[in-house]
Amino acid sequence: MGIGVSFFLIAVGLILALAINVDTEGAVDVPMVGWILVIVGIVGMLLSLIFWSSWGGAGGWRRETVYREDPYDRRPLP
Numbered sequence: 001m002g003i004g005v006s007f008f009l010i011a012v013g014l015i016l017a018l019a020i021n022v023d024t025e026g027a028v029d030v031p032m033v034g035w036i037l038v039i040v041g042i043v044g045m046l047l048s049l050i051f052w053s054s055w056g057g058a059g060g061w062r063r064e065t066v067y068r069e070d071p072y073d074r075r076p077l078p
Helices: 003-019 030-050
Strands: none
Touching: 003 030
C-alpha cells in the first residue's frame, strides 16, 4: 500500500467517522468502520515511510562500480 492509498483511506475513514450521522438497524456501525479505516491508513502510511528507501524512494538502489587499471586483465572481479 502506498502513501496515496493511505491518505485516501484516512480521508474516507474520517468522513465516515465524523461527517456521516446514520443510525442503522443492522450490525454495521458506520463510525466504527470509519475509525478502522483511519487506523489502517495510518499503519499503511507508517509502513510505507519505513520501507521507502528499500522500495526505491529517496536515495534509491546503488551499485558499486569496480575499475581495473589494466583493461585487458581477464581475472574475475572480487
